[in-house]
Amino acid sequence: MNNAFxxxxxxxxxxSYSEFNVKDVIxxxxxxxxxxxxxxxxxxxxxxxxxxxxxxxxGVATTILIKDDKKxxxxxxxxFSDLNLFSTKSSVENEIAILKSRExxxxxxxxxDLDISYFSExxxxxRELYNGSPIKVQFITKSEKYSIKDTSLVVxxxxxxxxxxxxxxxxxxTKYLFxxxxxxSLGKLVVLQQAASSPVGTETxxxxxxxxxxALSFAGNLGIxxxxxxxxxxLTINDILEQRAKDYLNSLxxxxxxxxxxDRNEVANNTQKFIDERLVIINKELGEVETDAEVYKKQNRLxxxxxxxxxxxxxxxxxxxxxxxxxxxIKVGQLMLSEVKKLKPEETIPSNxxxxxxxxxxxxxxxxxxVLERKKIAVSATDSNPKIKTIDAQLQSIKSNIVESxxxxxxxxxxxxxxxxxxxxxxxxxxxxxPTHEKIYTSIARQKGIKESLYLYLLQKxxxxxxxxxxxxxxxxxxxxxxxxxxxxxxxxxxYLVALIAGVLIPFGVLYIYKMLDTKLKTRRxxxxxxxxxxxxxxxxxxxxxxxxxxxxxxxSAEALRMIRTNLEFILGNxxxxxxxxxxxxxxxxxxxxxxxxxxxxxTIAVSGKKVLLMGLDIRNxxxxxxxxxxxxxxxxxxxxxxxxxEDFIVKLDGYPHFDVFPSxxxxxxxxxxxxxxxxxxxxxxxxxxxxxxxxxxxxxSMVTDTMIIAKNADVFIYVMRANYLDKRMIKFxxxxxxxxxxxxxxxxxxxxxIKKTYGYGYGYGYGYGYGYQQDAKELTFIEKVKMxxxxx
Numbered sequence: 042m043n044n045a046f047x048x049x050x051x052x053x054x055x056x057s058y059s060e061f062n063v064k065d066v067i068x069x070x071x072x073x074x075x076x077x078x079x080x081x082x083x084x085x086x087x088x089x090x091x092x093x094x095x096x097x098x099x100g101v102a103t104t105i106l107i108k109d110d111k112k113x114x115x116x117x118x119x120x121f122s123d124l125n126l127f128s129t130k131s132s133v134e135n136e137i138a139i140l141k142s143r144e145x146x147x148x149x150x151x152x153x154d155l156d157i158s159y160f161s162e163x164x165x166x167x168r169e170l171y172n173g174s175p176i177k178v179q180f181i182t183k184s185e186k187y188s189i190k191d192t193s194l195v196v197x198x199x200x201x202x203x204x205x206x207x208x209x210x211x212x213x214x215t216k217y218l219f220x221x222x223x224x225x226s227l228g229k230l231v232v233l234q235q236a237a238s239s240p241v242g243t244e245t246x247x248x249x250x251x252x253x254x255x256a257l258s259f260a261g262n263l264g265i266x267x268x269x270x271x272x273x274x275x276l277t278i279n280d281i282l283e284q285r286a287k288d289y290l291n292s293l294x295x296x297x298x299x300x301x302x303x304d305r306n307e308v309a310n311n312t313q314k315f316i317d318e319r320l321v322i323i324n325k326e327l328g329e330v331e332t333d334a335e336v337y338k339k340q341n342r343l344x345x346x347x348x349x350x351x352x353x354x355x356x357x358x359x360x361x362x363x364x365x366x367x368x369x370x371i372k373v374g375q376l377m378l379s380e381v382k383k384l385k386p387e388e389t390i391p392s393n394x395x396x397x398x399x400x401x402x403x404x405x406x407x408x409x410x411x412v413l414e415r416k417k418i419a420v421s422a423t424d425s426n427p428k429i430k431t432i433d434a435q436l437q438s439i440k441s442n443i444v445e446s447x448x449x450x451x452x453x454x455x456x457x458x459x460x461x462x463x464x465x466x467x468x469x470x471x472x473x474x475x476p477t478h479e480k481i482y483t484s485i486a487r488q489k490g491i492k493e494s495l496y497l498y499l500l501q502k503x504x505x506x507x508x509x510x511x512x513x514x515x516x517x518x519x520x521x522x523x524x525x526x527x528x529x530x531x532x533x534x535x536x537y538l539v540a541l542i543a544g545v546l547i548p549f550g551v552l553y554i555y556k557m558l559d560t561k562l563k564t565r566r567x568x569x570x571x572x573x574x575x576x577x578x579x580x581x582x583x584x585x586x587x588x589x590x591x592x593x594x595x596x597x598s599a600e601a602l603r604m605i606r607t608n609l610e611f612i613l614g615n616x617x618x619x620x621x622x623x624x625x626x627x628x629x630x631x632x633x634x635x636x637x638x639x640x641x642x643x644x645t646i647a648v649s650g651k652k653v654l655l656m657g658l659d660i661r662n663x664x665x666x667x668x669x670x671x672x673x674x675x676x677x678x679x680x681x682x683x684x685x686x687x688e689d690f691i692v693k694l695d696g697y698p699h700f701d702v703f704p705s706x707x708x709x710x711x712x713x714x715x716x717x718x719x720x721x722x723x724x725x726x727x728x729x730x731x732x733x734x735x736x737x738x739x740x741x742x743s744m745v746t747d748t749m750i751i752a753k754n755a756d757v758f759i760y761v762m763r764a765n766y767l768d769k770r771m772i773k774f775x776x777x778x779x780x781x782x783x784x785x786x787x788x789x790x791x792x793x794x795x796i797k798k799t800y801g802y803g804y805g806y807g808y809g810y811g812y813g814y815q816q817d818a819k820e821l822t823f824i825e826k827v828k829m830x831x832x833x834x
Contacts (some may be wrong), residue, residue, distance in 0.1 A: 073552055081544030088540040092531055094166045100279045100526040101286035105294055106518040107136050107272040108242055133272055136517075137265050140297060144421065146263075148257040148300075150290045153187075154179075155285070160246040161276070167246070171282045175239035176204070176232055177217075178247055183228040188252035192225075196232055197244045204232060259289060273520065279529040284748035287523035294517055301516035308409055308418075312391040313506045319376065320499050327492035334485045360465035361483070365490050367458045372495060374451045377401070381443055387412065387419075390443070396457045401446040408439045448663065512541040562767045568789055571769065572776035575612065577759065579791035580603040580638060589668060590641045605790060606645050612757055612788055625746050625755035627739045627784070629771045632762035634792040636664040636738050642759075647700035651733040652692070657705035658713050658751065659740045669694065675706030680720050687727065701732070716750045725754040744772055749783060758784040764794045 070077075139145060150156055159166050159174035176196050180187065185437055190544050197205045197672040199216065206223070207214040217223060220233045227249065264277040276293070381390060389409040415432045422429055458523035562568070565579055583590070583598040590599045613622050626639035640655060647653040657665045672692060679690045694700045709715045737755070752758070760775055779787045 042519065053069060058690075070549060070552060073390060073548065076548045076552075077545055080548045081541060082620070084540035084544035085537065088536045089627075092533060092536060095531050096166065096281050097531060098279045098281050098529045099283040099286060100529040101283065101290060101523050102275055102277045102521075102526050103290045103519070103523040104275050104521040106520055107133055107274060108514070108516055108518060108670075122298075133267055133274070137267065137274065139300075140265060140274075140293065141254060141260055141263055143260055144417075145293065145296060145300065146260040147252055149289060149296050150256045150259060151252060152296070153288060153292055155259070155289065156250045156252050156645065158248045158250065160248065162244065162246065170245070171285045174245060175235060175243055176245050176247075177203070177235050178225065178249075179231050179233060181222060181231060184226065187227045187538065190227060191251050192227065192249045194247040194249075195244060196247060196506065197243055198234075198239060200241060206232070212832065236628060263293075269491070277526070277831045285526055287525070290523040296516055297661050304413055305516075307413065308389050309506050311389045313503060315380065315391045316499050316506065320496065320503065323492060323496045323499060327489070327496055330489040330492050334489055356796075357465055360461050363461045364458060364465065365487060365494065367454050367461065368487075369494050369498075371451055371454045371458070372448045372491065372778040373498075378444060378447045378451075381440060381447070384440070387416065389413070392665050401443050401450065404439050404443045404446060408436060408443065411436050411439065425819045430786060438578055478493070490730060546627035560768050560770065561765050562762055562769050562772070563764055564789075564794070565767055565791055566792065568762065568772060571772040572789075573778065574760065574775060574779045577608045577612075577790045579794040580605065580634075581763070582793050582795060583637075589644050602645050605644065609642075609757070609759075609788075612786060616756060621732055621735060623729060623735045623737065623754060623756045624724065624746070625737045625739050625752065625758045625784075626761060628741050628761040628763070629743045629767060629774060630741050631662065631744070633767060634760050635659075635741075635761040636667075638759070638761050638790060638792060639738040640665070640668055643734070644694075644697060644700060646734050646736070647697050650699065652699045652731075653734045654701045654703055654728060654732040654738065655694075656703040656728075656735060656737045658716075658737050658747070660705045660709060660715070661740055661745060661747065663705035663708070665702065665738065669702075671702060673703040673707065675704030677706035677712075679707045680715055680718055681709065687724065703728075712745075712747055717818060718748055721751060722754060742778065743771065752784055755785055757786040757788065760784070760787055760789045761792050762789060763792045766793065767820045 159170040159176070161170055161174075175198070178194070178196075193208060195207045197207070197214075203218050205214045205216050217232065220231055222229050222231055241521055259278070262278050262280070266275045266277070268275070276290055278286050278290060321387070377391075384390060389412045390405045395618075408736055409431050415429060415436070418426065418428050418432070424430075424433075483711050565576060568574070568576060578601060580601050581597045583596075590596075590602060608804050609624070618623060624642070627634050627643070628635040636659070638659075643653045643655040655665075656676065657663050657671075658676060665671055672690075675690050679685050680688060690706070691701050691703050694702055715721075725735075737751075739751070742748045762772070762775075775787075775789070
């Protein structure tokens with residue numbers, strides 16, 4: 042017979058199974074599919090409960106247009122663009138910074154009383170109230186510490202007109218009437234009843250937060266997006282209260298418009314004040330000039346100018362008009378110079394007195410913008426603030442530039458005035474016949490014209506300024522009022538996806554750690570990955586371990602044993618067919634089932650008609666008497682006595698005509714010396730001549746040397762390893778015996794394996810499944826089915 046198990050290279054320990062195979066890993070974990078399903082179900086239930094009580098957040102948005110002529114934004118003031126008033130352009134980036142500013146958010150929170158929150162305690166979660174709060178707390182007066190302190194109150198309705206006020210600890214309760222003023226450290230407050238239908242005993246938790254942190258939370262939650270190449274801005278915010286988010290965005294835009302109008306009107310008010318003051322002075326001076334002209338005419342009895350030299354006089358008058366215009370411009374410059382020199386840092390300069398195309402007008406515009414910026418910063422900062430100092434330095438520099446610009450312009454006007462005066466004198470020389478008093482009267486008339494022109498100019502500017510104050514359009518035009526964009530969180534799909542992933546990863550991680558820490562031998566693969574010892578087969582778990590498997594048994598264990606017997610024939614194939622085969626059965630440690638295997642292997646061979654002897658040579662711990670009744674005397678007694686007959690110690694097993702048993706006998710005090718006796722070898726030689734097969738149950742090789750002493754009498758060694766019992770590290774010990782050839786013809790049997798509806802190689806063979814040999818299965822109860830589903834692999 043050919044040997045199906047040829048000798049292997051004993052130096053090569055590992056096999057191809059040591060390579061990582063993803064499919065095998067997946068199939069290995071699929072064995073625990075019920076735990077994965079249970080984990081996913083638990084994760085889904087946990088998510089369902091969490092989402093049931095999760096307070097959702099809603100997204101709210103509003104869209105506005107920042108009006109800016111530079112980018113196409115139109116306003117009511119665009120009809121008066123020729124007045125050149127307030128010509129500064131808006132930067133969308135700057136306006137976005139203003140909308141997200143802490144100061145603006147604080148004003149909105151303060152105006153809406155958003156620093157006061159109301160809560161209702163439920164059975165599981167505490168929910169925040171807004172318009173649905175049964176009560177409202179209003180502070181009639183606020184102390185200086187109101188904005189920087191927080192507090193919490195509990196308002197419990199005890200009747201339709203009264204309530205009890207306490208803190209969260211409820212240690213001190215005081216009864217008040219609704220609407221009754223209550224003095225506190227933060228100011229005087231009243232509690233108003235908003236929902237009279239709320240039942241008596243209703244408790245409302247009131248939390249008054251610090252103004253600045255509350256405003257920062259809203260400002261930080263605010264999102265602003267500018268549509269590309271437009272002045273359109275979308276403001277977004279999310280909150281657990283939909284209506285509160287809408288009200289906040291609408292109030293934010295409203296407050297932004299109010300601040301923008303106030304900033305714009307500040308310059309106009311200062312300009313109007315300056316014009317009114319100058320009109321009073323010019324009106325007085327104009328009256329004096331007119332009086333002088335009246336007195337001169339009366340004294341010299343003058344009515345009309347001479348008509349002589351009309352052409353020359355006309356030329357002189359043209360230059361005279363030019364001089365008047367220059368004089369007017371010089372006077373305006375002097376007035377502006379006077380005002381600029383005595384100007385205070387917080388005051389703006391009138392922006393429409395100087396012509397817009399002059400250098401001074403640009404400086405004045407920059408100066409006014411810095412003054413407005415300084416005022417905004419000064420609200421929350423002192424004069425020692427670095428930003429204030431920087432702006433003051435810039436203001437001083439620009440102010441100097443304005444003064445120099447006005448002076449330079451005045452010098453230019455005077456030069457022009459001198460040139461025109463010379464031209465005028467030339468033409469006046471040609472009208473020498475004009476009376477001297479005409480010359481004097483012309484001088485008086487010129488002064489009158491200057492005053493009148495300046496007076497009319499200021500009147501016009503005053504009307505323009507009044508018009509700009511009257512037309513106060515909002516800077517931000519609302520395109521879409523605050524509207525709900527939908528729930529922002531939670532995202533049920535995401536939560537269930539995370540639950541699914543967690544439901545898979547948690548049991549996977551637990552199983553992975555368990556497998557990493559579990560060093561017990563499990564499957565055939567564990568053996569073949571660790572050693573090159575031939576593998577005979579595995580023996581599934583038997584329900585009745587202390588019994589002999591009957592020849593008619595068609596259970597998976599019986600079929601597996603027959604398969605092992607067949608494989609054993611291949612190993613024994615290199616022995617002469619007429620020679621007795623001696624099979625030693627051993628293990629690493631106790632309780633691995635070697636005795637059970639040896640007994641049933643012998644019985645399986647015996648039922649085939651072969652004459653079989655089962656010897657019990659585990660003389661230190663004999664176990665054959667656990668399976669059937671054996672005499673107290675046996676192998677040790679025979680070896681110890683010189684005059685005894687071997688046949689007296691061998692017994693036949695009932696029901697097996699070809700099956701004899703040679704029990705171990707009494708436990709000797711010197712087992713090693715006993716086994717080293719030459720009579721042991723002689724006994725084996727004699728028995729080999731009497732039996733076809735000798736199956737020997739020996740002692741565990743890692744514990745005692747008994748088996749090593751008698752190993753020379755064996756043809757084959759079957760090394761029994763018990764699944765889920767033997768440590769994998771003990772395979773190395775068996776491998777060392779195999780490599781050193783201490784045990785002849787070694788092969789391994791894996792005992793006590795678990796029957797599985799196999800998912801792949803190395804997970805059991807499923808003996809008895811669908812082959813016609815399976816015995817009738819026991820009908821399980823519902824409880825037993827559940828236990829098997831959850832706790833059986």
